[in-house]
Amino acid sequence: MITIESSMHVPRMRSSAVVHFMLTVTDEQYQAWWPGTHLRMHSLNDETGLGQLICMDELIGDRHLRMKCIVTELEHHKITWQFVRLARLPCWLTLLIQDDDSGATITHTIRAGYSGLPGRLLDPLLRLYFSQNFARMMYEHFSFEFPQLPQLIETLRHRETGQSAA
Numbered sequence: 001m002i003t004i005e006s007s008m009h010v011p012r013m014r015s016s017a018v019v020h021f022m023l024t025v026t027d028e029q030y031q032a033w034w035p036g037t038h039l040r041m042h043s044l045n046d047e048t049g050l051g052q053l054i055c056m057d058e059l060i061g062d063r064h065l066r067m068k069c070i071v072t073e074l075e076h077h078k079i080t081w082q083f084v085r086l087a088r089l090p091c092w093l094t095l096l097i098q099d100d101d102s103g104a105t106i107t108h109t110i111r112a113g114y115s116g117l118p119g120r121l122l123d124p125l126l127r128l129y130f131s132q133n134f135a136r137m138m139y140e141h142f143s144f145e146f147p148q149l150p151q152l153i154e155t156l157r158h159r160e161t162g163q164s165a166a
Contacts, residue, residue, distance in 0.1 A: 002126050004110040004135045006142040012150040013104040015077035015097035021153055022079055022095065023048055023071070033152050034058075034145055049074050054081065061137025069093065090114050090122070103150070108142050 021029075030041035040057035047053070052071040059065070069081035070088065077098060083091040091112040098105045112126045 001111060001113045001115055002123060002130045004130060004138055005107060006109075006139045007105060007107040008143065008146065009100075009103060009105045010146050010150060011103040012154075013097065013099075013106065013146075014150075015099050015104055017153045017157075018095065018097050018104075018106070018149065019074070019076065019079055021149070021156075023052065023074075029152070029156060033148060037141075038145075044068065047071075053084070056081075060134070060141050063134065063137065090126075106146050108138075108146075110138065 025041050027040045027042050030038045037059045039059070040055055042055055044053040044055055045051075050071055050073075054069050054071070055067075056069055057064075057066045068084045070084055071079060072082045072092070073080035073094070078094065078096045080092055080094040083089040083093070091110070094107075094109045094111070096107040096109070098107075110130070112130050113123050
């Protein structure tokens with residue numbers, strides 16, 4: 001099993017707002033989060049929550065990731081997507097958001113492979129893609145994007161309520 005994990009504290013971030021955003025985001029909102037890097041993210045089916053199939057298209061360093069993911073785990077502070085390409089792949093992305101008085105700690109985890117013998121046999125192939133270089137690019141991506149999210153969510157909330165953002 002390959003694990004790539006990044007974690008940081010983000011002021012003003014709330015788990016409920018992040019989970020809601022991830023389940024309801026439009027391409028336009030996703031692009032506003034990081035113009036030129038976040039290209040598309042939207043639902044591909046009529047589900048919201050467990051079973052929701054999404055399109056995610058973004059640049060991670062020099063990689064262009066275009067994927068479909070299905071929500072396989074959902075809690076008020078956690079969302080897990082499993083990657084899909086014709087069938088579900090042995091790869092998951094989890095966001096865990098733990099609120100505190102000043103914001104939240106967000107942990108972004110990519111897991112790929114299976115445990116046990118089949119996993120050990122596949123890991124060398126998966127490591128070609130999920131390399132140390134990819135892990136570095138993912139950390140840099142994560143470290144830039146998540147501090148931007150609370151302001152975007154606040155701006156969107158103000159737009160929905162007709163108030164101006166301060």
